[in-house]
Amino acid sequence: MQRRDFIKGTCRICLLGAATAALSNLAASCSPAVGKSAGDLKPVINDGxxxxxxxxxxxxxxxxxxxxxxxxxxxxxxxxxxxxxxxxxxxxxxxxxxxxxxxxxxxxxxxxxxxxxxxxxxxxxxxxxxxxxxxxxxxxxxxxxxxx
Ligand code: FES
The missing domain is CATH 2.102.10.10 (Rieske [2Fe-2S] iron-sulphur domain)
Incomplete structure (x- = not known):
């Protein structure tokens, strides 16, 4: 294998890995998770x-x-x-x-x-x-x- 072909192949693998990680993060952000958001509530306690x-x-x-x-x-x-x-x-x-x-x-x-x-x-x-x-x-x- 030529050095040039080796580098090309390696870069493709890296790009595939990066794309997979990005899609994984996107999927995780779409599922309901526990976390704070701008809509968090701060009500006053009234009669317990x-x-x-x-x-x-x-x-x-x-x-x-x-x-x-x-x-x-x-x-x-x-x-x-x-x-x-x-x-x-x-x-x-x-x-x-x-x-x-x-x-x-x-x-x-x-x-x-x-x-x-x-x-x-x-x-x-x-x-x-x-x-x-x-x-x-x-x-x-x-x-x-x-x-x-
Ligand atoms: S684990 Fe000890 S107070 Fe929570």
């Missing part, structure tokens, strides 16, 4: 509950809620379950109640490394319990989340 508009879920099946003067964020997932259409997860680590950090596909605790999937299930300890699910209720056009 917060209210968020259901319209928030028209464009996304996940909302991150940061109640004012509250130590933890809440991940609200729109589910396919007819009985429980929304699931609210308290983003407090079940090991020692550290605030969790949102990753692309779940939550991680910076204190000791516990990991949870986006449904709140433990993936890696030392946490032994899944995330706490908060009671929710639908009224008119809003989702009520009970904080306490």
């Amino acid at each position: 509950k917060i209210e968020i508009p259901l319209s928030r879920f028209e464009s996304s099946s996940i909302a991150i809620v940061s109640p004012a003067n509250y130590n933890y964020e809440i991940a609200v997932l729109k589910t396919t379950d007819e009985k429980n259409k929304y699931r609210s997860l308290l983003l407090s680590c079940t090991h020692y109640e550290n605030q969790l950090t949102i990753t692309g596909n779940g939550y991680v605790c910076a204190a000791h490394g516990s990991r949870f999937d986006k449904e709140g299930n433990v993936l890696k300890g030392p946490a032994e319990h899944n995330l706490k699910t908060l009671k929710t209720e639908i009224t008119n056009d809003s989702l009520i989340i009970y904080i306490s």
Whole structure:
């Protein structure tokens, strides 16, 4: 094989690899993932509950809620379950109640490394319990989340 042919062939392989990586990133950005967005909510707690508009879920099946003067964020997932259409997860680590950090596909605790999937299930300890699910209720056009 000539040196020129070798370089040409190698460049084609590199271009194919770069194109595959770019398509992979594009596909990942199209699937629903856990993450903050410009539409994140910061409601005020009133009588131990917060209210968020259901319209928030028209464009996304996940909302991150940061109640004012509250130590933890809440991940609200729109589910396919007819009985429980929304699931609210308290983003407090079940090991020692550290605030969790949102990753692309779940939550991680910076204190000791516990990991949870986006449904709140433990993936890696030392946490032994899944995330706490908060009671929710639908009224008119809003989702009520009970904080306490
Ligand atoms: S407080 Fe989260 S892993 Fe320990």
